Amino acid sequence: MNAEIIAVGTELLLGQIANTNGQYLSNQLMQHGVNIYKHTVVGDNLPRIRQAIRIAAKENDIVILTGGLGPTEDDVTRNALAEEYGLNLVYNQQALDKVEAFFESRNRTVSDANRRQALHTEGAHVFQNNAGLACGMVYKHSDAWFFLLPGPPHELKTMVEEEVSPFLDAMNESRDFLLSRVLKFYGIGESALEARVHDLITQQTNPTIAPLAGQDEVTLRLTVKTTDRSDAKKRLDELEEAVYKRCGSFLYGYDEDTLFSRTLDDLRSKGWTLAVAESVSGGLLGASFTDVSGASDVYAGGAITYSNEAKEKQLHVKAATLEQHGAVSEACAKEMAEGVRNEYGTDTGVSLTGVAGPSPQEGHPPGTVFIGISSPDKTHVYKRRLRGDRSSIRRRAVKDACACLLEVGGEK
Template identity: 45%
Template structure:
């Protein structure tokens, strides 16, 4: 089955919000074996929306709408589609009761236009809105399934998971499981990874292979279709073993893993703690750890020693060393890592100093970065050469630091 997503809302076209709903739905539809070939964003205009619907009907048998189900005049998705399909709109009692209760519990007068949110297209399968007012719905006309979902992600996501997935799965004549596993790569570019896997990509059938590049990382999603989960996992395991043999050195995690989460896991296994001394990365390492639940078990603390004075006064980097080698140097990174470990009484210290740009510093080019890793066993300094915008270099420097710590921990 082929699906198309139509996102309704002028705010999308004005760039006021990002279309995260289309991203969420595409990912989740792929997980159950439904292909999405088109995304369209259209403003709150019935004529343009109708033109988009007519185009979608020529190429897709599942059309999913997001947005335009609210109480105001510019919420026109239901009205436009109902008129196009020759259907009337009717009030859904359970939805209306929910709306009444919402206003009653809050002691607020319900305005008349809120009744509009309870309307559904006659003959629809209703998706209750457990986190909002307007219900979602699905209706089949001429072998095309039209699904209408609310725009707010906090309403759309749970509605899709609880009610929409079972509806979509009921459309399949043959019952099967679609399962995916994502491999997380670092230290290898998308083009290099593709070159090493090109024969597998060209020959893919079941499982399929999909590469996705993000900031300084690459993910490879393996997706298998099978009669049950065990068979799907077996298919994926066979292909994964081939990838491990070819590019296993660059795999650091799976599925929802991040560099910080896998480093945190390794630290917990060793009952170790980590401290960070950051300059050009501006606290990105510290943030990546403190975003994780239970970070205090492994993250002792961090310091952003951005200026030369901060490096000297807060970390105790020798002034003569800075004068001789500069703040962006192997020597400074080494001392920063050692001092971070000592300052926070941690088992491992990591440091980052470099030139994020946009201008060179100390006669060192933009992208020159030094990363130190210090333990009781010794100190090692790495010098990746990075590129991109200032923000790109800052983020990549932090990720490289985490990756070097990951490799160090795996060697111990």
């Protein structure tokens, strides 16, 4: 089954927001074995919505419209479908009751504009909205299914999960479904990764294998289409095994994992706690760890020591070290990592000192970063030359610190 997603909303054309609904719906539909061939965005304009519907219906089994179901005058998606095919709009009692109850509970009068949110084309199947007031619907005309779904992302997601997904499952006559597994890599570029798995990409049939370059990272999405869940898992395992042989040393996690969550998991499994000493990254490493729910059993905190004075006072870096080697040095990174580990009484300490730019510092070009890792066994310092602007260098430095903690890819 082929589908097109039409997002309705002038705010999208003005560039006020990105079409994240298109991305979300593509992801969801893929999992039901639906192929998406086009995304379209049109404004809140009845003739233009009708035209988009007409073009999409010619080429697709499914046309999904999101947005334009609200109470204001420019919400005309329902009307566009009704006018295009000469259909009547009627109220859904359950949705109407909900609108009226909502306004009554607030002692406000229900306007006709608000009641419009309970309208659907005659003969449609209605999707209730458990996160808002505008109901959704699906209507079959000729050979095409038209889904009308709300625009606000949390309403859309709630309706898709609770109402649309089960409907799509029921529509799926072949009972095929898609199961995906995302493998996450750090320390290898997209083209290098593609080269290593090129034979697998060339041979792919089912499962398929799709590389995607993200920010500083690369992922491979393995997707199997099947009717049998245990068979699906087996096939994904086999493909993952083949991938692992080719580039396993760069694989750090799966699906929702991040470098930060994996690093904390790894330390947790060893029973180790962690403190950070940040100069070049100014708090970004600590903030990234804190973003992981449940971080506090591993991550104790740390010191942001931008100035030499703070490095000496807070981390007990020796004045002689700073004088002889500078703050951007292997020796300073070592003393920072050991200092923060002692000061915070943790099992491991990690330090970051370097040059974010735009100007060089102590004769080092921007991108020069030393990462110190002090563990119960030893202290080791890694040197990096990172590319990019100030913000990229800092972002990559903290990710590299995780890679060092995980020893993903080893020393570079």
